[in-house]
Amino acid sequence: MKQVVLRLLTAAIIIFSPITFSKYSPEVQLAKVYTEQKPVDHYLVSEKYDGVRAIWDGESLKTRSGNIIHAPKWFTAVLPNRWLDGELWAGYNNFSFVSSLVRRKVPNHENWQQVHYLIFDAPDPQLSFEQRFSKYQRLVNGLHSIHIKPIPQYQFSTKTELDAFFNQVLARGGEGVILHEKNANHRAGRTAQVLKYKPIFDAEAIVIAHVPGKGKYQGMMGSITVKTMEGVTFNIGTGFSDEQRQSPPPIGSTITFQYQGFTKYGKPRFASFLRIRSQI
Template sequence: MQRLARSYLLYLTIMCFTALIPNAAVALQVSTQTQLANVYEENAAIPVSNYLVSEKYDGIRAIWTGKHLLTRQGNRIYAPKWFTAPLPDVWLDGELWTSRQNFEALSAIVRTHIPEQERWREVNYMVFDMPDTELPFAQRYKNYSSLIEQINAEHIKPVKQQRFHSNHELSKHLQAMVENGAEGLMLHLATAPHQSGRSDALLKLKPYFDDEAEVIAHLPGKGKYTGMLGALRVRNQQGIEFSIGTGFTDAERTNPPPVGSIITYKYHGYTNNGVPRFASFLRIREELEDE
C-alpha cells in the first residue's frame, strides 16, 4: 500500500511539473516579446500624421494569451473566471484600468491571488493591440475593434485611436486630456507590424509638472553614492514632506542644495496621499540679490 501511495505521489508530481512547462514557456514568451514604448520627444523629427494616437491608461499592463492573463513580466494575473470567460483564443494586449488617477486602488484589486469578485467589477480590460508580426497596426486596430464588438462584454473595451497632422494639434490634444485627468498619450506607427522590445513604432507622450519645495534634510547615499547625497528630504508649498532621490549630477550629489534652500522638481501627478509621484530634481532656485 505504501509503495502504491509513493508511486501515485510521484505520478502527481510529474504531472504537475509537466503541466507547468507550457505555462513557463508562455510566460517567457510574453516577457521577451512584449512591445514597449520609447519616449516621444516633441522636438524630434517624427511625422506625427503617420501615427495612430490613443490615451495612455494609468493601469496594469495585461496580456491575454488565449488561456491566461499575464503581466508583461509573464506573471499570472488572478482574474475571476467570469472576467476572462468572454475573451477569445487569440493573443490580446491591453491595460487593466478602472478610472483616471486611480492606480493605487486598481493595484490593490489586481495583485491579490484570490480575486475579490465585486471589486473586480470595477475593472475594465482596455485592449490596444492584437499582436501579429505581419499585419500593420492600422489593420490590427480594425481587427481588435471588430473582435471586441463581437465579444460584446461590458468590461472588455477597445482603445480608440485617432490621427493628428502636426505636433501643435497633438500638443493641444495632450493638454486637453491631461486637464481631464489622463496620464498621457500613446502613439502607434500605423504601418508597423508588432515587434518586441522598444522602438519608435510605439511612443509614449507624458507631460510633467514642476513645483518648488524647501530642502529640510540631506539623506546619505549608499553603494556608489556612499559619502555623497542619496536624496533630499523636502517640504512643498502644500506642506507635504517627501524625498527626491533622482535627477542629480555627481557634482550636485557632492555639493547638494543646502538645507533651507528652495529647489524646483518635476513630477507626474499625485498619489492618493497627495505626495508627488516620481519626483525628480530639476534645479536650485537662485535668489536675486539686492543691488
C-alpha cells in the same frame, strides 16, 4: 540531419507565424517620448490610461514582467486564445486601487467589478499597427463584455489637432496620449514606433531630510524628503548622479523638480530631481 532540419523548420514557424500561444509570445513594446519625430499623420493616437499594464497570453493574464495577475475567472473567461495587450483601469486617479488588486493572490471579486481591461494592441509581427488596431477592435467588440473594451485610435493631420485632443484628455483627468506609428510592425522593447506625449511640469520644494541608499546606493543618499510651498511632503529618488548622491542637496536648500501631474492624494507623480535653485 533530419533532426537539424526539423529544428530549423520549427524555429521558422515560431518566428513567422502569427502569435497565438503564450510560449511564443513577443516581448512588449515600450514607448519613447514624443518630440515630433515624424509628421502627425504618420500615427494613430489614443488616450494613455493610468492603469496597470496587462498582457493576455491566450491562457492567463500577466504583468509586463511576466508575473501572473490573479483576476477572477469570470473577468477573463471571454478572452480569446491569442495575445492581447492593454491596461487594467478603474477610472481616473485610481492607479493605486488597481495596483493593490493586481498584487493580491486571491482576487477581490467585488473590487474587480470596477476594473476594465482596455485593449490597445493584438501583437502580431506580420501586421502593421493600423492592421492590428482594426483586428483588436473587431475582436474585442465581438466579445460583448462590459469589462473588456478596445481603446479607440484617432488620426490627426496637424500638431494643432493633436494638441487639441491632448488638452481634452488632460481636462478630463487623463495623463497624456500615445502615438503608434501606423505602418510599423510590432517590435519588442523600447521603440520610437510608440511614443508617449505627457505634460511635464516643474516646481520647487525645500529639502527636509536625506534617506540613506540601499543596494548599489549603499553609503550614499538614496532619496531626499522635500516639502513644497503648499506643505506637501514626499520623497524624490530619481534624477541624481552618483556624485550628487555622495554630496546631496543640503537640508534647508531649495530644489527644482519635474513631475507629471498629481496622484489622488495631491502628491507630484513621477517626481525627479532637476537642480538646486541658485540663490540670487
